[in-house]
Amino acid sequence: MGYRRRALVLLLPALILYTVFVAYPYINSLLYSFTDWMGVGPKKFIGLGNYIRLFTEPRLARTFWRAFSHNALLFGVSMLFTVGLGLSFAFILSTRGLRGRGFFKGVYFLPYILPALSAGFIWRYILHPRWGALNEMLKAVGLSGWTHAWLGELDTAFPTIMAVWCLRLTGLYILFFMAAMLSIPDELRDAARVDGCGRLKTIWYVELPLLRPTILLLTLLNFINSFNAFDMVYALSDLSGAPFGRSDVLTLFFYRTAFGSVNNPFGEGLGMGAAVASVMALFLIGVSLLFLKAIQRAQVEY
DSSP states (O other): OOHHHHHHHHHHHHHHHHIIIIIHHHHHHHHHTTEEOOSSSOOEEOTTHHHHHHHHSHHHHHHHHHHHHHHHHHHHHHIIIIIHHHHHHHHHHTSTTOTTHHHHHHHHHHHHHSOHHHHHHHHHHHTOTTTOHHHHHHHHTTOGGGOOOTTTSTTTHHHHHHHHHHHHHHHHHHHHHHHHHHTSOHHHHHHHHHTTOOHHHHIIIIIHHHTHHHHHHHHHHHHHHHHTOOHHHHHHSOTTOSSTTTTOOHHHHHHHHHHOOSSSTTTTOHHHHHHHHHHHHHHHHHHHHHHHHHHHHHOOOO
16 A cells, blocks of 8 residues: 555544534535524525625624624734733743743643633632632732722723633743744754844844744634634623623624524524624634745744
Protein backbone atom coordinates (compact mmCIF):
# COMPACT_ATOMS: atom_id res chain seq x y z
CA MET A 1 0.00 0.00 0.00
CA GLY A 2 1.43 3.36 -1.06
CA TYR A 3 2.03 6.29 1.26
CA ARG A 4 -0.97 8.26 -0.05
CA ARG A 5 -3.33 5.31 0.41
CA ARG A 6 -2.09 4.68 3.96
CA ALA A 7 -2.58 8.36 4.74
CA LEU A 8 -6.13 8.28 3.36
CA VAL A 9 -6.96 5.14 5.38
CA LEU A 10 -5.67 6.78 8.57
CA LEU A 11 -7.66 9.95 7.84
CA LEU A 12 -10.87 8.05 7.07
CA PRO A 13 -12.12 7.67 10.71
CA ALA A 14 -11.62 11.39 11.37
CA LEU A 15 -13.34 12.24 8.08
CA ILE A 16 -16.33 10.06 8.97
CA LEU A 17 -16.63 11.64 12.43
CA TYR A 18 -16.30 15.14 10.94
CA THR A 19 -18.98 14.39 8.34
CA VAL A 20 -21.42 12.91 10.86
CA PHE A 21 -20.97 15.41 13.70
CA VAL A 22 -19.98 18.65 11.89
CA ALA A 23 -20.70 18.74 8.16
CA TYR A 24 -24.08 16.95 8.21
CA PRO A 25 -25.58 18.99 11.10
CA TYR A 26 -24.39 22.24 9.48
CA ILE A 27 -25.86 21.37 6.06
CA ASN A 28 -29.08 20.20 7.73
CA SER A 29 -29.29 23.45 9.71
CA LEU A 30 -28.76 25.45 6.53
CA LEU A 31 -31.64 23.59 4.88
CA TYR A 32 -33.88 24.18 7.92
CA SER A 33 -33.18 27.91 7.66
CA PHE A 34 -35.21 28.01 4.43
CA THR A 35 -38.29 26.58 6.15
CA ASP A 36 -40.99 27.65 8.56
CA TRP A 37 -40.77 24.84 11.11
CA MET A 38 -41.42 24.74 14.85
CA GLY A 39 -39.60 21.43 15.38
CA VAL A 40 -42.69 19.23 14.92
CA GLY A 41 -45.09 18.83 12.05
CA PRO A 42 -44.48 19.45 8.35
CA LYS A 43 -41.80 21.85 7.14
CA LYS A 44 -42.99 24.70 4.93
CA PHE A 45 -40.42 26.00 2.45
CA ILE A 46 -40.25 29.82 2.55
CA GLY A 47 -36.95 30.50 0.77
CA LEU A 48 -35.12 33.49 2.24
CA GLY A 49 -38.10 34.46 4.40
CA ASN A 50 -36.35 33.83 7.71
CA TYR A 51 -33.29 35.85 6.67
CA ILE A 52 -35.45 38.74 5.46
CA ARG A 53 -37.36 38.74 8.75
CA LEU A 54 -34.14 38.57 10.76
CA PHE A 55 -32.74 41.75 9.21
CA THR A 56 -35.93 43.73 8.53
CA GLU A 57 -38.32 42.96 11.40
CA PRO A 58 -37.47 45.67 13.99
CA ARG A 59 -37.66 43.44 17.09
CA LEU A 60 -35.50 40.66 15.66
CA ALA A 61 -33.04 42.97 13.91
CA ARG A 62 -32.59 45.15 17.00
CA THR A 63 -31.94 42.13 19.23
CA PHE A 64 -29.59 40.53 16.69
CA TRP A 65 -27.40 43.62 16.27
CA ARG A 66 -27.37 44.32 20.00
CA ALA A 67 -26.14 40.78 20.67
CA PHE A 68 -23.63 41.07 17.80
CA SER A 69 -22.23 44.30 19.26
CA HIS A 70 -21.77 42.59 22.63
CA ASN A 71 -19.83 39.74 21.00
CA ALA A 72 -17.68 42.25 19.11
CA LEU A 73 -17.01 44.15 22.35
CA LEU A 74 -16.13 40.89 24.11
CA PHE A 75 -13.65 40.10 21.33
CA GLY A 76 -12.05 43.55 21.48
CA VAL A 77 -11.68 43.58 25.26
CA SER A 78 -10.47 39.99 25.43
CA MET A 79 -7.90 40.76 22.71
CA LEU A 80 -6.52 43.53 24.88
CA PHE A 81 -6.38 41.44 28.05
CA THR A 82 -6.07 37.75 27.12
CA VAL A 83 -3.71 38.24 24.18
CA GLY A 84 -2.08 41.48 25.35
CA LEU A 85 -1.57 40.49 28.98
CA GLY A 86 -0.88 36.88 28.01
CA LEU A 87 1.98 38.00 25.76
CA SER A 88 3.32 40.42 28.38
CA PHE A 89 3.29 37.84 31.19
CA ALA A 90 4.84 35.26 28.87
CA PHE A 91 7.78 37.59 28.22
CA ILE A 92 8.17 38.17 31.96
CA LEU A 93 7.97 34.46 32.82
CA SER A 94 10.48 33.59 30.08
CA THR A 95 13.13 35.82 31.69
CA ARG A 96 16.25 33.83 32.49
CA GLY A 97 16.85 33.15 36.16
CA LEU A 98 13.29 33.96 37.23
CA ARG A 99 12.45 32.04 40.40
CA GLY A 100 9.08 30.35 40.87
CA ARG A 101 8.33 30.23 37.15
CA GLY A 102 6.49 26.89 37.41
CA PHE A 103 4.43 28.14 40.36
CA PHE A 104 3.31 31.28 38.53
CA LYS A 105 2.42 29.31 35.39
CA GLY A 106 0.25 27.00 37.50
CA VAL A 107 -1.46 29.91 39.27
CA TYR A 108 -2.24 31.69 35.99
CA PHE A 109 -3.56 28.49 34.38
CA LEU A 110 -5.67 27.49 37.41
CA PRO A 111 -8.86 29.42 36.39
CA TYR A 112 -8.98 27.50 33.08
CA ILE A 113 -9.03 24.05 34.69
CA LEU A 114 -12.71 24.18 35.69
CA PRO A 115 -15.36 23.86 32.94
CA ALA A 116 -16.69 27.27 31.90
CA LEU A 117 -20.21 26.53 33.16
CA SER A 118 -18.97 25.44 36.59
CA ALA A 119 -16.61 28.40 36.84
CA GLY A 120 -19.46 30.72 35.84
CA PHE A 121 -21.73 29.52 38.64
CA ILE A 122 -18.88 29.81 41.17
CA TRP A 123 -18.30 33.39 40.06
CA ARG A 124 -22.02 34.04 40.35
CA TYR A 125 -21.81 33.22 44.06
CA ILE A 126 -18.63 35.29 44.49
CA LEU A 127 -20.37 38.28 42.87
CA HIS A 128 -23.69 37.90 44.72
CA PRO A 129 -24.85 41.38 45.84
CA ARG A 130 -25.87 40.40 49.40
CA TRP A 131 -23.40 37.77 50.57
CA GLY A 132 -20.87 37.44 47.75
CA ALA A 133 -17.18 37.23 48.64
CA LEU A 134 -16.20 40.25 46.52
CA ASN A 135 -18.59 42.67 48.21
CA GLU A 136 -17.71 41.29 51.64
CA MET A 137 -14.01 41.86 50.95
CA LEU A 138 -14.70 45.43 49.85
CA LYS A 139 -16.66 46.06 53.05
CA ALA A 140 -13.88 44.54 55.15
CA VAL A 141 -11.31 47.02 53.81
CA GLY A 142 -13.62 50.01 54.20
CA LEU A 143 -14.75 50.29 50.58
CA SER A 144 -18.48 49.76 51.14
CA GLY A 145 -19.23 52.46 48.57
CA TRP A 146 -17.67 50.29 45.88
CA THR A 147 -20.05 47.38 46.41
CA HIS A 148 -22.47 46.63 43.59
CA ALA A 149 -24.97 44.13 42.34
CA TRP A 150 -22.26 43.32 39.81
CA LEU A 151 -24.41 41.14 37.55
CA GLY A 152 -27.67 43.00 38.16
CA GLU A 153 -26.84 46.62 37.35
CA LEU A 154 -27.00 48.00 33.82
CA ASP A 155 -23.55 49.59 33.95
CA THR A 156 -21.66 46.68 35.54
CA ALA A 157 -23.29 43.48 34.21
CA PHE A 158 -21.47 43.00 30.91
CA PRO A 159 -18.14 44.54 32.02
CA THR A 160 -18.15 42.05 34.92
CA ILE A 161 -18.83 39.15 32.54
CA MET A 162 -15.98 40.33 30.30
CA ALA A 163 -13.64 40.56 33.29
CA VAL A 164 -14.44 36.98 34.36
CA TRP A 165 -14.08 35.80 30.76
CA CYS A 166 -10.64 37.40 30.41
CA LEU A 167 -9.46 36.15 33.80
CA ARG A 168 -10.31 32.59 32.82
CA LEU A 169 -8.52 32.64 29.44
CA THR A 170 -5.39 34.70 30.15
CA GLY A 171 -3.50 31.78 31.72
CA LEU A 172 -4.14 29.59 28.67
CA TYR A 173 -2.74 32.26 26.35
CA ILE A 174 0.33 32.66 28.57
CA LEU A 175 1.11 28.96 28.10
CA PHE A 176 0.58 29.19 24.33
CA PHE A 177 2.95 32.15 24.04
CA MET A 178 5.57 30.54 26.28
CA ALA A 179 5.47 27.38 24.16
CA ALA A 180 5.96 29.51 21.03
CA MET A 181 8.91 31.31 22.65
CA LEU A 182 10.61 27.98 23.33
CA SER A 183 10.66 27.34 19.58
CA ILE A 184 12.75 30.49 18.96
CA PRO A 185 16.45 29.47 18.80
CA ASP A 186 18.57 30.94 21.59
CA GLU A 187 21.21 31.76 18.96
CA LEU A 188 19.00 34.58 17.65
CA ARG A 189 18.69 36.13 21.11
CA ASP A 190 22.42 35.71 21.73
CA ALA A 191 23.21 37.37 18.40
CA ALA A 192 20.95 40.30 19.32
CA ARG A 193 22.76 40.70 22.67
CA VAL A 194 26.14 40.61 20.93
CA ASP A 195 24.90 43.43 18.67
CA GLY A 196 24.12 45.48 21.77
CA CYS A 197 20.36 44.93 22.05
CA GLY A 198 18.87 45.00 25.53
CA ARG A 199 15.92 42.87 26.62
CA LEU A 200 13.26 45.26 25.27
CA LYS A 201 14.96 45.65 21.89
CA THR A 202 15.40 41.88 21.63
CA ILE A 203 11.69 41.42 22.27
CA TRP A 204 10.70 44.12 19.77
CA TYR A 205 13.08 43.33 16.91
CA VAL A 206 13.63 39.58 17.30
CA GLU A 207 10.94 37.78 19.29
CA LEU A 208 7.77 39.68 18.34
CA PRO A 209 8.27 39.30 14.55
CA LEU A 210 8.87 35.57 15.02
CA LEU A 211 5.77 35.29 17.22
CA ARG A 212 3.52 36.89 14.59
CA PRO A 213 2.02 33.55 13.36
CA THR A 214 1.23 32.57 16.97
CA ILE A 215 -0.32 35.98 17.69
CA LEU A 216 -2.52 35.69 14.58
CA LEU A 217 -3.53 32.13 15.45
CA LEU A 218 -4.47 33.07 19.03
CA THR A 219 -6.34 36.11 17.70
CA LEU A 220 -8.34 33.76 15.48
CA LEU A 221 -9.07 31.39 18.38
CA ASN A 222 -10.05 34.36 20.53
CA PHE A 223 -12.35 35.63 17.77
CA ILE A 224 -14.09 32.25 17.44
CA ASN A 225 -14.40 31.82 21.22
CA SER A 226 -15.78 35.34 21.68
CA PHE A 227 -18.51 34.88 19.07
CA ASN A 228 -19.36 31.38 20.34
CA ALA A 229 -19.54 32.47 23.99
CA PHE A 230 -22.48 30.76 25.69
CA ASP A 231 -21.80 28.73 28.83
CA MET A 232 -19.97 31.41 30.81
CA VAL A 233 -22.44 34.15 29.83
CA TYR A 234 -25.42 31.89 30.55
CA ALA A 235 -24.07 30.96 33.99
CA LEU A 236 -23.47 34.60 34.91
CA SER A 237 -26.75 36.00 33.57
CA ASP A 238 -29.58 33.93 32.06
CA LEU A 239 -31.12 33.15 28.68
CA SER A 240 -32.54 36.66 28.37
CA GLY A 241 -29.14 38.31 28.71
CA ALA A 242 -30.18 40.05 31.93
CA PRO A 243 -30.43 42.77 32.98
CA PHE A 244 -32.65 44.02 30.15
CA GLY A 245 -30.49 42.49 27.43
CA ARG A 246 -27.29 44.24 28.57
CA SER A 247 -25.41 40.92 28.56
CA ASP A 248 -27.10 39.36 25.54
CA VAL A 249 -24.89 37.56 23.00
CA LEU A 250 -25.58 35.79 19.71
CA THR A 251 -25.65 32.27 21.16
CA LEU A 252 -28.27 33.26 23.76
CA PHE A 253 -30.28 34.98 21.02
CA PHE A 254 -30.08 31.82 18.91
CA TYR A 255 -31.21 29.63 21.81
CA ARG A 256 -34.21 31.84 22.62
CA THR A 257 -35.14 32.07 18.94
CA ALA A 258 -34.94 28.33 18.28
CA PHE A 259 -36.15 26.82 21.56
CA GLY A 260 -38.02 29.61 23.34
CA SER A 261 -37.70 31.23 26.75
CA VAL A 262 -39.85 32.18 29.73
CA ASN A 263 -41.32 35.20 27.95
CA ASN A 264 -41.71 33.38 24.62
CA PRO A 265 -42.12 29.64 25.32
CA PHE A 266 -42.17 28.57 21.66
CA GLY A 267 -39.55 30.98 20.32
CA GLU A 268 -39.60 31.81 16.63
CA GLY A 269 -39.20 28.20 15.56
CA LEU A 270 -36.27 26.03 14.54
CA GLY A 271 -36.37 27.50 11.04
CA MET A 272 -35.60 31.01 12.29
CA GLY A 273 -33.12 29.62 14.82
CA ALA A 274 -31.33 27.81 11.99
CA ALA A 275 -31.19 31.09 10.05
CA VAL A 276 -29.50 32.82 13.02
CA ALA A 277 -27.05 29.91 13.37
CA SER A 278 -26.29 29.97 9.63
CA VAL A 279 -25.56 33.71 9.66
CA MET A 280 -23.22 33.19 12.63
CA ALA A 281 -21.49 30.24 10.94
CA LEU A 282 -21.00 32.00 7.60
CA PHE A 283 -19.62 35.09 9.35
CA LEU A 284 -17.18 33.03 11.45
CA ILE A 285 -16.08 30.90 8.48
CA GLY A 286 -15.50 33.98 6.30
CA VAL A 287 -13.40 35.82 8.89
CA SER A 288 -11.55 32.61 9.84
CA LEU A 289 -10.50 32.03 6.22
CA LEU A 290 -9.04 35.55 6.09
CA PHE A 291 -7.13 34.89 9.31
CA LEU A 292 -5.82 31.54 8.03
CA LYS A 293 -4.56 33.24 4.87
CA ALA A 294 -2.78 35.87 6.99
CA ILE A 295 -1.28 33.13 9.19
CA GLN A 296 0.08 31.32 6.11
CA ARG A 297 1.74 34.51 4.89
CA ALA A 298 3.22 35.16 8.33
CA GLN A 299 4.97 31.78 8.60
CA VAL A 300 8.70 32.13 9.20
CA GLU A 301 11.64 29.73 9.00
CA TYR A 302 14.62 29.95 11.32
